[in-house]
Amino acid sequence: MPLCYINGKYAPISECQLPVTDMAIQRGAAVFEAARIYDGRLFALDMHLERFAESARLAGIAADKIIPLLPDIIKTGVGMDGCPSDGLVRPYITGGDINDKGFFPEPRFFVLFGGINKTPEEERRRGATLVPNRMERPFPLCKSVNYLFALIPLGGGDKENHESLYMPGGEITEAMTNNFFLCKDGRIITAPTGRVLDGVTRNVVLTLARENGFTVEERCPREEELAVADEAFITGTVNEVLSVVRVGGLTIGSGRPGPVAAHLYRLFLSNMERWLS
Amino acid sequence: MPLCYINGKYAPISECQLPVTDMAIQRGAAVFEAARIYDGRLFALDMHLERFAESARLAGIAADKIIPLLPDIIKTGVGMDGCPSDGLVRPYITGGDINDKGFFPEPRFFVLFGGINKTPEEERRRGATLVPNRMERPFPLCKSVNYLFALIPLGGGDKENHESLYMPGGEITEAMTNNFFLCKDGRIITAPTGRVLDGVTRNVVLTLARENGFTVEERCPREEELAVADEAFITGTVNEVLSVVRVGGLTIGSGRPGPVAAHLYRLFLSNMERWLS
Numbered sequence: 312m313p314l315c316y317i318n319g320k321y322a323p324i325s326e327c328q329l330p331v332t333d334m335a336i337q338r339g340a341a342v343f344e345a346a347r348i349y350d351g352r353l354f355a356l357d358m359h360l361e362r363f364a365e366s367a368r369l370a371g372i373a374a375d376k377i378i379p380l381l382p383d384i385i386k387t388g389v390g391m392d393g394c395p396s397d398g399l400v401r402p403y404i405t406g407g408d409i410n411d412k413g414f415f416p417e418p419r420f421f422v423l424f425g426g427i428n429k430t431p432e433e434e435r436r437r438g439a440t441l442v443p444n445r446m447e448r449p450f451p452l453c454k455s456v457n458y459l460f461a462l463i464p465l466g467g468g469d470k471e472n473h474e475s476l477y478m479p480g481g482e483i484t485e486a487m488t489n490n491f492f493l494c495k496d497g498r499i500i501t502a503p504t505g506r507v508l509d510g511v512t513r514n515v516v517l518t519l520a521r522e523n524g525f526t527v528e529e530r531c532p533r534e535e536e537l538a539v540a541d542e543a544f545i546t547g548t549v550n551e552v553l554s555v556v557r558v559g560g561l562t563i564g565s566g567r568p569g570p571v572a573a574h575l576y577r578l579f580l581s582n583m584e585r586w587l588s
Numbered sequence: 589m590p591l592c593y594i595n596g597k598y599a600p601i602s603e604c605q606l607p608v609t610d611m612a613i614q615r616g617a618a619v620f621e622a623a624r625i626y627d628g629r630l631f632a633l634d635m636h637l638e639r640f641a642e643s644a645r646l647a648g649i650a651a652d653k654i655i656p657l658l659p660d661i662i663k664t665g666v667g668m669d670g671c672p673s674d675g676l677v678r679p680y681i682t683g684g685d686i687n688d689k690g691f692f693p694e695p696r697f698f699v700l701f702g703g704i705n706k707t708p709e710e711e712r713r714r715g716a717t718l719v720p721n722r723m724e725r726p727f728p729l730c731k732s733v734n735y736l737f738a739l740i741p742l743g744g745g746d747k748e749n750h751e752s753l754y755m756p757g758g759e760i761t762e763a764m765t766n767n768f769f770l771c772k773d774g775r776i777i778t779a780p781t782g783r784v785l786d787g788v789t790r791n792v793v794l795t796l797a798r799e800n801g802f803t804v805e806e807r808c809p810r811e812e813e814l815a816v817a818d819e820a821f822i823t824g825t826v827n828e829v830l831s832v833v834r835v836g837g838l839t840i841g842s843g844r845p846g847p848v849a850a851h852l853y854r855l856f857l858s859n860m861e862r863w864l865s
Contacts, residue, residue, distance in 0.1 A: 315608060317608070324608065324609060325607070327607065327608045327609075328605035328606060328607050328608060329605060329606055329608055329613055330602070330604065330605050331592060331594070331601070331604045331605060331606055331680070331698055331700065332601060332604075335612075335613055336606055336612055336613060336618065336680070336682075336733065337620075337733060338733060338735040338736065338739065339616045339732075339733045339734040339735050339736045340735075340736050340739065341613065341736075343614075369740065370736060370740065371739065371740065371742075371743050371744050403608070403613070405613075410739070411744055411747075412739075412742045412744055412745070412747055412749060413739035413740060413741070413742030413743045413744050413745075414742075414743065414744020421608055423608065446724065446726050447723065447724070449723050449726075449737040450736075450737055450740055453736075453740070455616075455736050456613065456614060456615060456616045457616040457734040457736050457737065458615040458616050458617075459615065459616045459617050459618075459647060459727075459730075459732050459734050460726040460727055460734065462615065462617065462648065462687070462689075462690035463646065463647065463648065463690060463727055463730070464690070465648075465689045465690030466648050466690045466691065467648050467688055467689055467690050467691020468689070468690075470688075470689055472689060
């Protein structure tokens with residue numbers, strides 16, 4: 312049974328509830344993080360908590376008293392029965408019951424400790440398919456729970472679709488829960504932070520790519536570059552590095568996972584120790 | 589104490605909670621309605637419930653078994669102790685614990701019966717100020733709880749600001765919780781349904797305007813028309829008809845509530861009986 316920390320104590324997740332008066336439920340006023348647990352150790356927790364504080368600030372949630380409590384709560388929870396040794400820690404800060412014109416002075420928080428739906432091996436071999444979503448992601452530096460608009464384009468359709476890809480006005484920004492990368496003639500092209508979420512795995516992969524001699528261009532790939540790309544991939548906490556072989560009806564490159572993504576994924580796995588605490 | 593219907597029974601709202609595993613909390617997967625109670629009677633309930641079903645369908649939430657239960661639950665609740673005779677009924681349908689790639693097969697629902705923060709008389713006399721929000725409202729026909737992006741532009745700033753106004757690319761679509769109307773040379777200009785939420789009060793006011801000889805243009809007003817408009821107003825369940833005298837730094841018309849909004853508000857109040865059940 313997954314575990315939850317809420318209202319000052321750890322409890323089975325089935326006992327953890329939020330009042331319906333909370334602005335998370337009434338107005339989507341909540342921010343969260345998802346950090347990976349590998350073999351009982353946390354991956355890049357500091358980077359996640361730094362981004363979490365920034366998300367809360369952007370959302371107008373007064374989280375200053377909550378953020379400093381989280382390292383101890385998370386580290387203690389990861390060591391408890393009920394927390395899997397390979398899994399995800401997901402802290403949430405909600406708006407609480409008071410919405411003072413976009414300022415939330417009395418937030419609540421809870422932390423989920425649970426398993427992870429790892430990328431299926433079959434999808435990793437085949438490569439992922441993304442579904443175009445023509446809108447701009449609003450306020451991309453604020454990792455809030457407002458994901459419904461990125462889920463509507465999937466609409467319960469083909470279950471082989473991985474997730475949706477934001478493509479406003481012919482530009483490619485990011486996927487619903489992953490950053491997006493295009494490879495062309497030895498260059499790796501990805502949207503700049505600010506236009507997209509400041510992805511923790513994105514930053515790790517870009518560090519490793521630069522250390523290993525790849526040329527990185529931080530700009531939004533254009534939609535028409537998909538058709539002439541050598542390959543594409545996404546990065547994120549759950550999927551790590553995952554090849555993308557289709558976007559909507561369009562096949563990318565050979566239609567199979569490519570060598571750049573495979574090389575970066577090997578580098579990610581072999582350098583993981585540097586970001587584990 | 590406001591009342592809530594949840595899990596098959598009526599209870600004080602302080603006892604009503606949602607599991608943290610619900611996709612409403614984790615992914616913003618929830619739709620809702622807000623219908624007015626005037627003197628113990630419901631205003632335009634059928635229009636609200638019809639729109640509610642459409643919101644759930646667009647959100648991928650399987651609400652077919654829930655919607656038919658709501659008229660009885662709502663009418664019974666409105667007659668109970670704890671439900672104010674002037675107030676709001678707010679039914680919510682949430683995604684439940686299962687997110688099957690944007691399809692939510694096992695939703696939850698609850699209904700809130702509570703008071704209303706009526707438009708302050710001072711704001712009605714002075715006219716409202718709206719704050720520009722340069723983004724497009726995603727999927728405007730789906731009345732979901734994903735309001736954070738419309739709250740961020742307020743950011744807890746000047747408490748005299750009423751709410752934000754979506755103004756993507758120089759077009760004016762709608763305010764956060766109200767439809768928007770511009771008046772110029774005897775014409776009333778408002779964005780078409782589909783580009784904006786299918787507002788219940790919008791439809792009532794447009795019906796009354798046409799019956800009373802006003803010329804209505806259904807198109808998005810351009811931002812530059814604000815500076816030369818005679819007046820502006822918003823319509824919604826809570827604010828009914830409310831004059832708008834400022835958008836950001838720009839004063840509209842004389843800077844005071846105008847005669848068209850006043851006339852339509854009188855018509856709204858004097859014709860209310862037609863939509864009460």
